[in-house]
Amino acid sequence: MSELADLVNLVTFLSANPGIPLKQAATATKRPVKKLVKDLNRLLLVGLPPYDPGSYINVRLVGPQQQIHLQLSEHFSRPLSFTPQEAMALRYALEHFEPGADSETAGQVGELSRVLGEALHGRTRELLREKAPGFVVPRRTDRMRRMMSQLARACESRTQVEIEYYSAHRAKLQLRRVHPFELVEIGAHFYVFAFCELAGDTRHFRLDRVRELQVTRHPSTRKPPKQRPTGRMESLFGGRPKDNLRVRFAPELAQEISDEWKGSPQAKVQITGDGHAVLETPLYNQFWAIGYIMQFGEHAELVEPKWLRHELAETIKKSLKAHSR
Amino acid sequence: MPGGIDKSERQLNLISALLKSRQGLVWSDILDINGFDDKTSEKSRQRRLERDLHDLAAIGLIVERIPEDKMRLRWAIHRDSALLPSLGLSGEQRVLLFRIGMAYVDAPGALGRHLSTALMKLQAGAGRGRLPVEPPPDVIRRSLERLPGEASTLQAVVDAFLNRRRVTFDYRSQNGTKKRVVAPWALICRRGGWYLVGHDEGAGAERTFRLSRVRGKVRVCNPRAKGPEYEVPADFDPERSFSSQPFGGGDGAYTNVKIAFDAEVAFAVLNEFEGTYKFTRRPDGGVVMHIPQAWPGEVFRYVGEFPGHWSVQAPDGLRQVIVERLKGALKMAQGAGP
Structure with missing residues (x-):
């Protein structure tokens, strides 16, 4: 977003929310307090002819919470229309959200898209009314x-x-x-x-x-921690690793494995001179590892840890037994 | 710095004057605006105005040039297209839209950025007290990200898609790695990853690309393009060329697939697929899931999460493939290398 759009959005937001505390405004407009203060100072230079002291936007910070009050900014009271990108971002968020929402909310989402499409003008209206979905995600069960x-x-x-x-x-x-x-x-x-x-x-x-x-x-009396620990599939790839997992894949799978694991934290895929792929990653959960390895049949070999090989073999035998009935 | 103020402040003064004036501004009014009232030549000031109007258009503020008489123009903002109209949303709808936006606002790249400004406008446009200044707690965080290795590719494709820009990338397929130029039309998510569906310029046709197979960076073909480079065809159906069905479909897929799950894990399978597929309940608490079409790889990808708790019942061909693969896995586990 351009600096100009950023400042126009700020002045319309503040005009619509008179008295908003400085800290809250900084959060809502996605900028640090220091940057907000700098931007407020820039607004002081904006005015109308004849640019006498009474024709500039005036910014006042009132009280211990530093509530922001703007004067002479009434003509900024209506925000700019959505840009095509903003309209599409909203549309795609609605589209992506709906298959995971309960049936009541899903109905409201459909109605929201329709109302937005009718209210807007020009290009944004066309984009919101496009029939083909941009994001196709599986519908969650009821x-x-x-x-x-x-x-x-x-x-x-x-x-x-x-x-x-x-x-x-x-x-x-x-x-x-x-x-x-x-x-x-x-x-x-x-x-x-x-x-x-x-x-x-x-x-x-x-x-x-x-x-x-x-x-x-x-x-609940528990407060959420300030930071949520993140990671790939937390429940499977979190906590203290039990061991190191090393799996060797046949050359015909090497590229697929490399594609699937590239960018995964702590995981390493090495293509050997004879074309095999060797995956190395901390082992957090042996049940996941067993399911993962057995899907590749004779194209994958569990190299380490040795103790898991027996468990893997027993699980496969159990699966084979289920198929013999 | 003409007039002693910088470009953004000069442009804000121009917007301020244009918004304040209902009738629009003539050239002499423009010259009264702080930032235009410097001592440069008239031609230079006119060029500056044109550049500024261009920047205003880029943020959605279209300024009309209305002939005042044969010699003079009047500049006026077209309010209906430039300013956010009343959206006619109920209070409940406004809060819901805000919540949904908030669920994605931390998304990296253009999606999160554009949502953030759209939400600011939504809140400003709602009018005083219509949307809580303290937004409702954002207890739902949605994400487009699937595989870590896809993240940067996905972000670049979504950015281009929002701007309707063509992209180019190296793509690995069975025939090797080739450069592709694609107009992104849709993104389809199927178990484990994203697929881009779009118009492939080299093939001159609609094609599907698995994002994890993209090599290196995704770049927009024309970084200097100002507007959209393509339209998504009105009759486009993303699932025409690529099925979003969890177990895949199309030519070569096994049909009428039945997989049994024992009682211990049946609920998890029902949680994910009840209503999507038909289920038969067994007296022991287990279930049999009936899938119209499936590929062995996709079946294994799912059942792998329940080691020892499942068996493929039908069709025989698929059952045989699965058994062979299990036998192969057992051989490996007992010591033979791949």
Whole structure:
């Protein structure tokens, strides 16, 4: 965005929100307080002919919260129309959001797109009314969307929730009482980020691994940590590594493996002189590793850790037995 | 710095005067504006005005040139197209739109950036007290990112897509790596990654590209282009050339696939696919999922999450492929190298 657009958006925002505290305005307009103060000083140089002292925009910071009051900026009270890019960003956000929303919200999203398309003019109107979707994402099941809606409300009202959760680490179902903070999409899955009383710490719980969910009547007293730990598929690739995983792939898979793992934190893929790919990554979860390796059949060999080879073989035997019935 | 103030402040003064004046401004009014009232030649001031009007147009402020008489022009902002109209949203809709925007506002690149300014405008346009200054808590964070290795490619493609710019990149396919020039039409997400569907200039046709197979950087073909370079065809259907079905589809895929899951993991499968696929419940609490079409690789990618808790029941061909692959995996686990 240009500096000019940034300043025009700022002055319209402040005109529409008289008395907004400095810190809040900085957050809402996505700039540090120092930059906001600098921009406010620039607005002092904006005015109308004849540019006498009474015809410049006046900025006053009032009270201990430094509430911002603008004077002589009434002609900026209506914001600029959305740019085509802003209209499309809104459209694509709605489009991407809808398949994961509960049915009531999904209906409202459809109505929102229609109302926006009718209200706007020119190019932005054309773009919002285009029929072909820009982002195609799988629709979540009704059950998942209901859970997301319940959890979003619990996060907002700061209420404790009981979940029956299948832990991939422990490979078993357990009842947990959690204090949910937010719902996060990581990779292809949704997670609820929460404080877990069983673990005594924050955890990411994958929503499709929740068998039952009960929103309690107990308010949550836990405050969300300032920073949410991030990482690829937190529940599978987090915590303390158990060992190092090393897998060797046949040359026909080498490029696919390299593509899939490039950019993954802590993972390394090396193509050897004979065309094999060797993946090295910390091993956080042996159940994930077993499922991952067995899908490649005779094209992948678990090199390390040695102790996992026996477990892998036993799991494959179990799968083969299931196929012999 | 003409007139002692910088370009943005001069342009803000111009916008201020144009917005204040209902009828528009004539040349003598322009010369009264702080920043235009310097001692440079008339021609130079006129050129400066044209450059400024060009910059205003770039942020969506179209200034009309209305002939005043044979010799003179009047400049006026076209308010209907330049200013955000009343969107006619109910209070509930405004908050919902704001929440959805907030769910993506941290997205890297153009999507997050444009959403951020759109939300500022939305809040300013709502009028005093219509949208809470303290926005509702953003408890949902959505993300477009799937595979870490795709992140920078995805960002570059989304940026180009929002601006309707053609992109060029090196793409690895079975026939080797080739440079492609593509007009992005849509992005399709299927288990594990994003696929770009667009018009491939080299092929002269619609093509699909898996983002993780893009080599190196994605670049816009014409960085100096000012406006959109293409339109998405009105009759375009993204799923015409690439299925977003989780297990794939099309020629060569196995049909009428049945996979059984035992009771321990059945709920997780139902969480993900109930309503999408047909399920048969078994007396022991397990389920059988019926999938119209599937590729073995996509099946393995999913069932791999439930080691030991599944079996492919049908069709025989797929069952055989899966069994062979399991036997191969067992051989490897017992010591043979790939």
